[in-house]
Amino acid sequence: MNLTLKNLYDDFRDPKTIRALAELIHQESEGLERPVNIMEVCGGHTHTIMKYGLKQLLPEKIRFIHGPGCPVCIMPKERIDHAYILARQPDVILVTLGDMIKVPGSRGSLQQARSEGADVRFVYSPLDALKIARENPGKSVIFFAIGFETTTPMTAALIRRAEDLGVKNLLYHINHVTVPEVMRELIDSRDEHIDSYNNRIDAFIGPSHVSVIAGAKIYREFPERYGRPVVVSGFEPVDVMEGVLMLVRQFTQGRRELEIQYKRSVTMEGNLAAQRQIDEVFEKRGLFKWRGLGNIPHSALKLLEAYAHLDAEKVYAEILPVEEIEDHKLCICGDILRGMAEPTECQVFGTACTPSKPLGSCMVSSEGACAAYYKYGDLLK
């Protein structure tokens, strides 16, 4: 019953091409003077790497560091608690994307809120929130917005449309995060923690979907200011392998550049109309807490002051707590995300912490590094 496109599509991810690329990477790596640590920023890539055992196909000199993953995993408990509290208000309908269903806050998940009688609706598209608001004029509909640059313009479009239609009962709780800021933070914090030149983030694989919207240009600073090459890659195993090959070639040829592997839909500039709409409703937050990583400056967006009346964080400020909630003491997600530890080094990995009962952010959604190791761990042996 649960057969989806994704399972069946596997047959079309040609193993021959993957192996040929692995062979080229092996040859090219012989010219490397020292190991190269590549961070894949997005959990979608981590998932591909683990699922297809790409790690095992690569020479020892190439090491992956699994990046922050997914907007779902990095959502701190404080924010989930906000959603939970809002959902439990009388006359509120909380609307969010399906991914948020199971993510636990300190009080429970949205699924639990719903089983306790709250009106929580999980939708495919932000536009469904507009429909729900129009069908329920007597209620406050709150859209709990999540996502990287990929979903931000859709929230912006939703806001604009609601305004055009004169819909007044649709509010927003904004949790959109941005990729370059966290990459910068990871470079800086690693360089602080470790001086060894052999043990740092040397290069990045950037997610293609983010750049379809924001353009590859958002990564310019990494080769230019930090000497770290970036290749923007698609999510298929062949895409990831080609991205790795492009990075290795940069190192053997002494280049440090920004390149695009997924040329089919990614350009340097990205989608300018989408970028404009984002700028019309959002501005940077001073600080945003990433679960496992802590507060990162300018790494998220909030509504412009002109939209304060639609900002659920402001409208409901009185009932939304602001205290920070600590991550679980034993959880080493922060170290994993910085490439300083492997999931299997965590004391509670696979025992007290599993995907059905996650203690830390990396186990929360299937894109998290711990969840991917848990699921595909057999491949590692």
Added chain:
Amino acid sequence: MCLSIPSKVVKIDKEKATAVVDTMGVQREVGIDFIENEVKIGDYVLIHIGFAMNIISEEEALASIETYKEILALMDKEERQKAILEGDRCDGGGSA
């Protein structure tokens, strides 16, 4: 977006900034806010959480539709519907 099936634009409503697209026989309304000025009836677009994000060439679209056809042929009606509608979500399991 990683695995989106190309959809063909069959109707455009500029006023509402929406289009009706056909994804291998399943029709739905999507937002065209981000490609409004370029999109024409008959174009192939990729959808991400209810919005058309970019236009792709017909050649590329038809090639990937062929691949999907083989896959979808193996499913029953209900599964097919679900796969098509969820196809614009990410491989990692999320849509964010």
